[in-house]
Amino acid sequence: MPLPKLFKHTFGSSPRQFASYASTLVAAGVGGALFAYAGMPAGWLSGALVLTAVLALAGVPVAVSPPIRTATYVVIGTSMGATITPDTLRGIATWPVTMAVLGLSVPVMIGASVLYLEKVSRWDRRSAFFASVPGALSTVLIMAESSGADTRRVVFGQSMRLFVLVALLPGVMGGLGHQPAGTLPVTPVVPDLAGFLMSLGVGILGGLVAERANFPGGSMVGAMLASGFVHGLGLIEGRLPDLLLIASFAVLGANTGSRFTGTRLETLRRFLVDSVVALVIATAVALGFALLGSWLADEPLPKVLLAYVPGALEAMTIMAFVLGVDPAFVAAHHLMRFLALAMLVPVIARLFFGRAVVPSEAVEIDKSEPKD
Template sequence: MPLPSFLTKFAASRRRIAWYAATLALAFAGGGLFAGLAMPAGWLSGSLVATAIAALLGAPIDIEPRMRHGVYILLGTAMGSTITPDTVRGITTWPTTMAVLVASVPVMMVAVVAYLEKVAGWDRRSAFFAATPGALSTVLAMAESSGADTRRVVFGQSLRLFVLVALLPAALGGLGHQPAGTLPVDPVVPDLTTFLLSVGVGIAGAFLAERARFPGGAMVGSMLASGVVHGAGLIEGRLPDLVLIVGFVVLGANTGSRFAGTKLATLRRFLVDSLVALAIATAVSFAFAALGAWLSGEPLAKVLIAYVPGALEAMTIMAFVLGIDPAFVAAHHIMRFLGLALLIPLLARLFFGRAPVPSERVEIDRTEPKD
């Protein structure tokens, strides 16, 4: 005799909750392992790798949608809280290198999109977001709303971060730079009231951006609102590390779950495509960094680390470790980050419109990868 429908739904709900909990446990374990091994972006990459492997093996890995939405708001708020009045003033201090950086971004994106779409055979939405330099969490939020294949996007973006963090110090050494310095220790919000106020500003910004129907509104709105109040000096201090850790772990688990059902042949194809795209992006960055260094008189290594398409936090920390002016690097990455946060949603809406199918349901294996 079949169970009553309410009992069936209750049992299914308990199974979903159990898998949500198991997903988080696995994600924290993977993130903790990578962080303990001092891997780049360890909490994010470790949770992503652990959940992606489980998803590829057939486990029903998943993240509760409301939790994912809340994490986007927290990460956006945290990113905005890294902006200070000194950073804002710094953005106006280096007009030459800033101008060259602005010119480099469309050249880089056009070159990478052209390769991924015309040569590698990716769809234009996925190529567009995979080509966006840096700001992985923001790009993922926008990609989901625009119907891109987030598995392609996260693979390309994550691989780029890994390779840059692993190889850039040696590359800068080849340019004559001698590593020095220490890791940054930025002040945290001083009390609970300030923390709640900062988060409240982020929530308000996310609400307004979503009402305006911006793709990735939760992330973009919270980041911009938080950046405005912190940049104006109305609120001081970044969000605690624990907030970032939880956010990165949940985001990693969410993106890792996208690999469920993906064929190994497709992953191999992703690897080749992403490495070639990274080589193209790096070549464009180097060419424009050489131009910016020549025009401004700044050292090439300093300008290059400010131009490479890496994550804001990772590149700023690397600048501290390598003894390169972190304010210069952070200001340039924030300039690119804010510009992309404003323009990418508009360009995505202009060229792609609303997503015809949610990105979670995009099937990347309908077409076999090329030989």
């Protein structure tokens, strides 16, 4: 991309768009700082998310430019890869057990949510199904539109699930006995400039390759895999500096909160209770299977639960990183679920719903979302 075009894409093509991008980042910093000062778990992330979402619902134009979002994914993916050690690789031997239990949990999770939305909340079956699928949002939205689902319900249900999970999971994890090591990961910072540049360069390369290959999780997962490879071999030691991580957490919170841009209060009132109750049901199912997986594999319950909850790949992997849970374990489980759903959802949709005779309703809220 030519430099002038990249500059406009990053900072806005007009003063108004630049002001929107800049004010969003300022609001994210303020919200994150307030939550961090109050000692909230994952404060920089959840505080930025909450304040940005409030502004979006109030009609304030909030947005994060795609290049800044991508750069943020690379920074966090690179730092997550730095947590991978030979001990992590040895622990992979226990993962097939929890993977198998995860596979059992997904149809139960979807079925329970659909049952509530269809029978209690009176959603049509198509909308209830697509709103209940945990992850694989890009595939879900394409199939929902072509199958005649009410995409407003689907998008709102998916967005609300991500918002609630990111905002409340730190507290839930604490209630289950998990104590984060601190507000930032405990891996030591990379010791010198050469190591910093090498680590960041490896992450950028991995992110670019993953984006070009359309790999699930895109730049974040690509950066994490590349960084994890070199750190696992001991070629580089340490994560990126704290200031970069703090800024990245705030940007991620702003990006999630800005998804409520364009959401009408009427839509919020109509779908809020239905979406939250469906999330509670899905999370209860995830907790039940997490108890089973934790017992069978002798893994800590908070770690398995974070790998099973119905959240997006990037968001849940980042939550694991922030909360001091093995991000490689969490990412692997969400990635496997993503791949399975991306392959099966189109088949299920075609078999049970077919192509819509009447187009789905117009979308009233923002559908933009990074690949998960």
